[in-house]
Amino acid sequence: MSWISRGLIALASLIMIGIYFQPLWKIRLYAPQYPDGLGMIIWVNKITGKNPHDLQNINLLNHYVGMKKIDPNSIPELKILPVIFGFMIFLGLLTAVTGSKKLLYAWAVLIVLIGVASLIDFWWWEYDYGHNLNPHAPIKIPGMAYQPPMFGCKHLLNFKACAFPSTGTYILAVSGTLGVLSAFVEFLRGRKKA
């Protein structure tokens, strides 16, 4: 492996540490009764409110239409993801130290798979959250589902829900790109030699 690709994969791994300190996704809810909006912030290992009691208040409102309670303790992804990314950081640094091309290619493939899988999982979680409704909910509107958006804004009854990726996701994107770039450099070098 060249010093350039080693440097790139090392950098990719180090940058990834940032996701433990930055949120991945932000969901904001606006309604006439909530002029300041309510907010939900998704981190790699937790879900928090924008303000101290937002999560409780979102759950409270959601129970009227029969949506499940968001309980961070019962979401397995919040326990699995920190381990997966920890492993990727370790693997990336190991690749940089050993200079193993195999590890590098493995890293690049894995990060793409993890990225795609995470997005699909997130979408599925949102789908389930918005469709899997308590049949005894006080407010039932035929044909209505409450799946929040992933990108952009959407009207859900009296709320306007907006969701956008946040710093943590951008960090992952940059990290992944650098890692894949590193693998690409090595791949090109290998072809030239051959």
Added chain:
Amino acid sequence: MKSKVKLALFSAVAAGIVSLPSMAQSPAEKVYVPHGKHDEFYAFLSGGYNGQLSVYGLPSGRLLKVIPVFSVFPMNGYGYSEETKAMLMTSHGFIPWGDTHHPELSQTNGVPDGRWIFINENNTPRVARIDLKTFETTEILEIPFSGGNHASAFTTPDTKYITAATRFSVPIPQKDVPIAEYKKYFKGTLTFIRADKPGKMDIAFQVLVPGFDYDLAHCGKGPSYGWCFFTSYNSEQAHTLLEINASMKDKDYIAAVNFKRAEECIAQGKYKEVKTKYAHNYRPDEGDRIARTEWKTSVKWIIPKECPGVVYFLPTPKSPHGVDVTPDGNYIIGGGKLATVIPIHSFEKMINAIKNKQFAGEIDGIPVLKYEAINHCEIPNPCLGPLHTEFDGRGHAFTSCFISSDVVYYDYKKCKVLGHVPTYYSVGHLMIPGGDSAKPWGKYLLPMNKITKDVFLPTGPELPHAGQLYDISANVENTKPQFLLDLTELGEPHYAQAIPASILEPKSLKIFELEKNTHPYATKSEEEAKVVRKGNIVHVYMTAIRSHFTPDNIEGIKVGDTVYFHVTNIEQDWDIPHGFAVYGARTSNLLIMPGETLTLKWKPEKPGVFPFYCTDFCSALHQEMQGYVRVSPKGSNVPIKYGTGEEMHTVK
């Protein structure tokens, strides 16, 4: 040619706009606060005989809140709930009503700081502290050896003390004497209350004074720091038909009290500790938020003869009402309500007169200073019936005149009248934001009137009181105050105070943190809700959250039980109170703020099943926020059973 005309026209219009900045806007534009904007000032108007304190926004004149202080308030359960009823405890027992007169904001360096507002009760002498994070009454102190606590609750510039005094002198200590022996037995007290420590309000000392009627007060600031001034009338010491008998003399007195001297005398042991009993009621603004009464058992008396220099009498014409100290602290203006002049005393002259012993006499060991030696000037022919004075911070005084129904404004140094504005009708107090402080925000003037007559739509014989808002932001030397608005008032506002919204708005509390609720009967989650019987006392640990109570079905209550519904609002969302009311309760409803626990006591008298419900339209399913309590006959053996939804818990 055409362009020249245009230019001239443009210049004329521009010049007009520049030269008349305050008149550029109509009154309607000045008081209109559009949606999305808030008022510029919070104004606090006493409610007089409703015993409360009203909060208004200025300049809109919108009523924002009524803060219950000395009167019960079934709207939110103040004085009825177990957590608040101790606030109205006195040495005479529980009193459900009071008469509030003079709100006074706490000050730092002579400037209102927005920590608290104090207010007095005139009838059964008391003072209260209202916290300005919660806008709730947190502390009430009873004043012993007093009658008619009117000259109260005026603060020193550091809020170390607030004042109290006897408008109605009484036998001190109280005893059964013929009223005709007034002169022999009746005395007055000037009381200094330590006020800078929440929860620790206490009577620092009382100065015993002759049995006059001590009417109003204000404390010195800047150079006059260390002194408080109390007006008096009835120096004739009449006890009947005062309107004639107390109006004989052409001068009464302002009592000038040197509280630093009083502190010295106390330090030197020159005081008398007197046994008595009075209530100190405190409801903390966090924690368990339960009001408790502490009984105090003594006060310190200062007898002027034994502590020379503690008080002087300043002769002042005639039956003076208000006494107001200029923002610079140099002048003391008396509102001689029967006088034909407004007397202005000079603090510097007063100090010199004391130094040079320019005394005209002595009453009960209190030197009377020579009027000529202390008087700065008399405002000649100001108006009829001058009462109270406020300041704009630019060298101008505004005095309300009851009889002529107007406000006179003048330069108090040059003693020159500048003009008058009308009031509708018979103005009492008047208020400028910060107008009695060292730094008035001299933008608005609010005279508050005693007679309304035709100002508003009539509402039968009993009419609302009226106030008039004036814009005084332009220089009143050459621009008349602009009349803006009539505003309706609740009860009878006496004095008022106002403070910029920017000071209070950011710290106004939105919710009580449930985590910090230390009420012994708080129920912090639905899982903890329960019903506990102890003999014939039943405690219901209940939660309220949109849109149900837990428990909402209760059985096993018996006639003869006393039931305490301890309802905790476990919401943590802004502006989601829940109410609680139960059929036949002889108290009131509860209005429970998020994170708060309030308790309603209920003694069921008949067997049956009785509904309870949320009285605050809290949510889309508010109408469903209801429950039942089953009451069985005395001696029956229905077990305690409770729950919400499918699960019912039975207590064996």
